[in-house]
Amino acid sequence: xxxxxxxxxxxxxxxxxxxxxxxxxxxxxxxxxxxxxxxxxxxxxxxxxxxxxxxxxxxxxxxxxxxxxxxxxxxxxxxxxxxxxxxxxxxxxxxxxxxxxxxxxxxxxxxxxxxxxxxxxxxxxxxxxxxxxxxxxxxxxxxxxxxxxxxxxxxxxxxxxxxxxxxxxxxxxxxxxxxxxxxxxxxxxxxxxxxxxxxxxxxxxxxxxxxxxxxxxxxxxxxxxxxxxxxxxxxxxxxxxxxxxxxxxxxxxxxxxxxxxxxxxxxxxxxxxxxxxxxxxxxxxxxxxxxxxxxxxxxxxxxxxxxxxxxxxxxxxxxxxxxxxxxxxxxxxxxxxxxxxxxxxxxxxxxxxxxxxxxxxxxxxxxxxxxxxxxxxxxxxxxxxxxxxxxxxxxxxxxxxxxxxxxxxxxxxxxxxxxxxxxxxxxxxxxx
Amino acid sequence: xxxxxxxxxxxxxxxxxxxxxxxxxxxxxxxxxxxxxxxxxxxxxxxxxxxxxxxxxxxxxxxxxxxxxxxxxxxxxxxxxxxxxxxxxxxxxxxxxxxxxxxxxxxxxxxxxxxxxxxxxxxxxxxxxxxxxxxxxxxxxxxxxxxxxxxxxxxxxxxxxxxxxxxxxxxxxxxxxxxxxxxxxxxxxxxxxxxxxxxxxxxxxxxxxxxxxxxxxxxxxxxxxxxxxxxxxxxxxxxxxxxxxxxxxxxxxxxxxxxxxxxxxxxxxxxxxxxxxxxxxxxxxxxxxxxxxxxxxxxxxxxxxxxxxxxxxxxxxxxxxxxxxxxxxxxxxxxxxxxxxxxxxxxxxxxxxxxxxxxxxxxxxxxxxxxxxxxxxxxxxxxxxxxxxxxxx
Numbered sequence: 009x010x011x012x013x014x015x016x017x018x019x020x021x022x023x024x025x026x027x028x029x030x031x032x033x034x035x036x037x038x039x040x041x042x043x044x045x046x047x048x049x050x051x052x053x054x055x056x057x058x059x060x061x062x063x064x065x066x067x068x069x070x071x072x073x074x075x076x077x078x079x080x081x082x083x084x085x086x087x088x089x090x091x092x093x094x095x096x097x098x099x100x101x102x103x104x105x106x107x108x109x110x111x112x113x114x115x116x117x118x119x120x121x122x123x124x125x126x127x128x129x130x131x132x133x134x135x136x137x138x139x140x141x142x143x144x145x146x147x148x149x150x151x152x153x154x155x156x157x158x159x160x161x162x163x164x165x166x167x168x169x170x171x172x173x174x175x176x177x178x179x180x181x182x183x184x185x186x187x188x189x190x191x192x193x194x195x196x197x198x199x200x201x202x203x204x205x206x207x208x209x210x211x212x213x214x215x216x217x218x219x220x221x222x223x224x225x226x227x228x229x230x231x232x233x234x235x236x237x238x239x240x241x242x243x244x245x246x247x248x249x250x251x252x253x254x255x256x257x258x259x260x261x262x263x264x265x266x267x268x269x270x271x272x273x274x275x276x277x278x279x280x281x282x283x284x285x286x287x288x289x290x291x292x293x294x295x296x297x298x299x300x301x302x303x304x305x306x307x308x309x310x311x312x313x314x315x316x317x318x319x320x321x322x323x324x325x326x327x328x329x330x331x332x333x334x335x336x337x338x339x340x341x342x343x344x345x346x347x348x349x350x351x352x353x354x355x356x357x358x359x360x361x362x363x364x365x366x367x368x369x370x371x372x373x374x375x376x377x378x379x380x381x382x383x384x385x386x387x388x389x390x391x392x393x394x395x396x397x398x399x400x401x402x403x404x405x406x407x408x409x410x411x412x413x414x415x416x417x418x419x420x421x422x423x424x425x426x427x428x429x430x431x432x433x434x435x436x437x438x439x440x
Numbered sequence: 441x442x443x444x445x446x447x448x449x450x451x452x453x454x455x456x457x458x459x460x461x462x463x464x465x466x467x468x469x470x471x472x473x474x475x476x477x478x479x480x481x482x483x484x485x486x487x488x489x490x491x492x493x494x495x496x497x498x499x500x501x502x503x504x505x506x507x508x509x510x511x512x513x514x515x516x517x518x519x520x521x522x523x524x525x526x527x528x529x530x531x532x533x534x535x536x537x538x539x540x541x542x543x544x545x546x547x548x549x550x551x552x553x554x555x556x557x558x559x560x561x562x563x564x565x566x567x568x569x570x571x572x573x574x575x576x577x578x579x580x581x582x583x584x585x586x587x588x589x590x591x592x593x594x595x596x597x598x599x600x601x602x603x604x605x606x607x608x609x610x611x612x613x614x615x616x617x618x619x620x621x622x623x624x625x626x627x628x629x630x631x632x633x634x635x636x637x638x639x640x641x642x643x644x645x646x647x648x649x650x651x652x653x654x655x656x657x658x659x660x661x662x663x664x665x666x667x668x669x670x671x672x673x674x675x676x677x678x679x680x681x682x683x684x685x686x687x688x689x690x691x692x693x694x695x696x697x698x699x700x701x702x703x704x705x706x707x708x709x710x711x712x713x714x715x716x717x718x719x720x721x722x723x724x725x726x727x728x729x730x731x732x733x734x735x736x737x738x739x740x741x742x743x744x745x746x747x748x749x750x751x752x753x754x755x756x757x758x759x760x761x762x763x764x765x766x767x768x769x770x771x772x773x774x775x776x777x778x779x780x781x782x783x784x785x786x787x788x789x790x791x792x793x794x795x796x797x798x799x800x801x802x803x804x805x806x807x808x809x810x811x812x813x814x815x816x817x818x819x820x821x822x823x824x825x826x827x828x829x830x831x832x833x
Contacts, residue, residue: 064595164499253815253818254814405591408590
């Protein structure tokens with residue numbers, strides 16, 4: 009093990025395409041990911057509350073900052089200032105370490121997630137196995153939290169989540185394998201477990217795996233999309249923290265910062281599994297229709313998308329500023345929102361300038377920047393769709409019961425994913 | 441186990457029944473001990489301050505015991521120290537979700553004791569407000585029941601629409617929840633200008649809203665899985681336990697006091713009594729949804745046929761009923777709400793006893809959840825539609 013680490017640290021030449029594999033860039037990306045994911049969780053927190061509120065004919069946070077934009081920050085400060093309670097009956101050390109396990113597992117998954125062909129911490133050749141292994145460690149945090157609390161509700165919550173996560177992992181793994189099988193249909197003739205390699209396989213074969221061998225790829229994707237909701241303990245599979253049954257499930261006894269670590273881990277895990285689904289089936293960082301619309305003009309049009317997205321957001325914010333009540337109470341909020349709009353507009357302008365500058369020159373710095381922005385943009389956009397789906401599920405569906413959940417996992421999803429795997433293998437051999 | 445936990449255990453044993461021996465956990469499946477789970481009185485899904493002690497084997501419920509009384513205010517004792525009209529507002533505080541029904545039952549019981557009758561216009565106003573309140577009560581039930589099963593959104597839809605009913609109450613008598621809408625002998629207030637229009641507007645407003653709720657739930661696969669064959673109770677069991685209301689009707693017994701022994705003006709209206717077949721949570725859901733439609737039918741007929749005339753019957757200034765006793769019951773949204781009043785000829789009741797539907801229906805909890813899972817306990821508490829203010833009184 010130490011030898012392996014040392015050899016990894018000593019490797020100066022790029023092991024994999026671009027900067028992935030160079031330890032300098034790896035370090036930079038680790039920092040960016042920590043900051044970015046934390047920021048994304050904060051955004052997601054605000055978005056979930058707002059979107060859920062609008063599903064439910066309410067307004068959601070409106071008071072802290074314009075349209076409640078500063079609410080997550082206020083929440084974070086409140087949680088950090090809260091009294092740190094460890095129940096006297098709890099196992100102190102394990103109680104303390106449980107949220108960290110969940111958080112570590114959730115963040116470690118990001119080491120193999122490629123945001124672009126070169127925008128990744130590492131390109132392990134066993135990337136997808138690493139992901140499956142690490143993300144299942146998340147259950148350990150929950151089980152340990154439930155056990156250490158020494159209380160009945162957390163115990164039942166922990167029991168539920170351990171059974172649930174273990175059984176959905178099986179269907180999830182089989183769905184992943186059928187995607188991996190598809191990578192072996194490359195021209196080189198060998199498959200890959202590397203996350204970057206999987207996206208490149210989709211690029212080479214000219215089709216996202218969700219559309220490959222239709223409907224086989226789609227079914228595998230659907231299985232994964234369901235299993236990942238169960239894996240992250242979200243509605244309608246949120247039995248481990250079923251509020252109306254177990255008060256708060258495994259984190260009933262947690263409060264303050266420790267509780268917020270659980271929340272951070274949950275949202276980070278949601279983003280991570282969505283990123284994996286995007287990588288495996290939705291072409292990762294690739295923009296839509298690279299095979300059909302590959303003329304340079306299309307290249308240019310699609311590269312304008314990030315800029316226009318931010319411009320759109322700025323426009324929405326400006327409209328919101330204009331529609332604020334004229335009362336003097338709202339003066340500061342108006343100014344705040346206007347500043348936010350200007351900020352978004354500035355980002356939009358910057359992105360558009362980069363897109364235009366990187367248009368013709370193929371090897372210039374601007375072109376590299378443009379490509380990087382494009383890749384990350386499309387990746388984040390696809391992940392964002394999944395995040396919205398998570399909110400949508402939560403607003404629409406009641407919660408499954410424990411036995412029904414297990415029934416779906418073992419009696420429905422497992423046979424289907426197994427069948428899809430076998431059929432994919434057969435079709436793959438015939439096509440090859 | 442340390443001393444404190446032992447103490448707690450002894451505390452529980454005060455309440456132990458023969459079928460729920462909390463002292464000695466039995467060895468069960470896989471050599472694991474039974475678990476005693478204390479659900480409530482502070483719990484998001486026990487609808488107030490109900491405490492349910494669950495005996496669990498894993499997640500399976502082996503037995504339950506309800507501990508009630510956390511909201512006991514001694515309403516029946518208060519009645520003995522108040523005059524008949526002074527006690528009238530107190531009944532609103534029992535089932536605060538359906539305060540109008542409570543008031544109707546009490547006023548009619550005293551009227552029966554006094555041998556007076558409310559004039560027809562008062563009766564019609566009573567029917568309109570009571571049926572509006574039935575819809576409001578069912579809306580609250582639907583929202584919280586769905587929330588217990590994990591669907592958050594219906595709660596906000598039902599509360600949004602319940603607001604329209606509460607607005608009508610507020611315009612009529614100034615209060616939204618504990619209305620004190622009726623007086624012994626009739627109604628205190630004449631309807632306000634535009635009352636009929638408001639009620640009719642509500643009917644046209646509300647019809648598509650029920651479809652909206654149903655779109656979210658009725659054919660939702662998860663909702664079906666969570667409610668079908670959950671908390672099944674047979675009609676015979678219901679009758680044996682004294683369970684009434686939608687719970688009884690969902691088990692296939694066609695018993696509704698509005699038809700069986702009509703009070704107020706119900707004999708003059710045309711409406712159906714929905715019944716279920718299986719007596720499960722889904723049937724109870726459907727029965728209540730159809731009841732909302734039927735209530736709308738009744739309101740429409742009552743508003744269109746609202747007679748002119750006085751709204752107060754011939755009631756003496758000082759209410760002094762003759763010596764005697766009376767039992768009068770009405771069909772509240774939750775079941776049979778009865779008042780038993782003993783009069784000794786003075787201005788105050790000698791004894792007043794309330795037969796609250798929630799209290800009696802709650803007895804069925806154990807029968808319904810035995811052998812089911814923890815999640816079903818929550819679903820069944822929701823489907824019984826209890827209000828703890830009425831259970832404890």
